[in-house]
Amino acid sequence: MIVQLSIFAIIVYLLRRFQIFKKMFKPGSPLFAVGYNLYTKTRVGNYLNSRDIAKNKLVFPDGHSVVEHTEVEGVIILPIPYLKDNYAYLVIEKASNIAAVIDPGDAEAVQRVIEQQNVQLTAILTTHKHWDHSGGNQKLKSLHSNLAVYGGERDGVPGCNHKLKDGDSFQIGGLKFTALFTPGHTVGHMVYLLDRSDKNLPNSLFTGDILFLGGNGRMFEGPPSLMLSSLDKICQIPDDTLVWPGHEYAVDNLRFAHNIDPANEDVTRKLNYVEERRKERRITSPSTLGEEKSYNPFLRTSQDSILQQVDPGHQTTSNRQALRAKALAYLRKNKDSFSYKL
Template identity: 35%
Template structure:
């Protein structure tokens, strides 16, 4: 069952996105809820009827608006069991499936790395990946290890190419700079860069993308690719034996590139 008619983007805070999945007859589900007011306004404008909230992880910029939202819309809240104290009443775990009336069915992937409780939701057309996978980047390792995040990347990489992924933040232009830095000859990436710059110049979001294109251009999904592996080895100055170490070093490289404090593995 997949009756999704549209996925609407609601910007909240400085660079977060809430996604509203619209099904039939105005039914909708909301993915993450950092802030309630802009979501309530969008629902009212589009005359939508909320049926559920899906939460990807516990960070405040993804859940802070939940209480306020539930005061006017009493709907089930799907998310990790660890978020039950935050309002989740439909706890989910790896490979669980659930469906929302007149919208769609979804499968659940546990994707620890950015946080330990991170979940992604997907079906045969969409993937909501929160702060695990970003267009041309990936989430920082706040709670999990590089090994966990690399395994999470592998799970997402195995999903079909024709899915559209929807991420939790508008980080694409920053991620693009690093992707071009470590993969400067990638013609698909160069073409994509032009499109991203055009879309941002027109004020459009670029946090949704075709997953197949992502697999060809996102360095964090390609640590086993000889081009990316060679670039990582040049950065660290020695040979790398496995994908987990390659991923860990690529993540460090990006943090260095961004001038961020080095996070522990």
């Protein structure tokens, strides 16, 4: 028995020593597919999410970040930090006191804010099925009667009772939302546009895991060309639109952006800004889509400074979209292995 345990311990040590576990669970590997399916399609994922939430509450009893209200002409957007870097967003229409929440991965954190604000929650908008974004749906449904739960028709969002297609619009009180189908991170990922164009005010875009400040989500369920078409769709939205992503990844993303595009002054400026904010654990969002286009490398696959790194002189890929998809894959691969050294 002791001999068997020792052999097992040596094998585990060697696998870890040479980072073989990491390679075995790399996206695309068979073991990753098994683990990913267990996480997304069974209650295992929900259990792991609940365990992570409990663990992170011990580390960050007041949340991972200091957040602020953004109020524009009768609409409040209130970020809610949970886990180690997730944000849900409570959107409140002041006149009616009606609210919607985007991506309540942690029901308890969201419910606390609903009670503090004394608002009536009438809808959940889910960007995608991953438990860290949807894990609180069922619990909130049990706490709030007649709750509408929106999600992409192809994503199997827990508790979803309003399945959405690309371009579907709906009202929550006086708040007008449009859902845009943006696959690539998951097969049914949606982003939600809070449309305030009728009042000549900037829109807000809740981007889940497809677009972060300075970065882009991983391509778990689709090729780079699909992710590229989703990012291109987002870039059609007006530049003054406020961007509210699902995670606080700004410092990490912009350090990578600076490494890829060192001469880009917009990257340097924004990196300095977010590093200052994070010294005090302050939220870095929102940015605007116009800003993102200036420094986010994943939205800049048309730029020569990036394309030259992928295919110098554009010798091997003559098709422009194929070359941009190749650039996206290149950025993803490099981002995944990037580590910042002081």
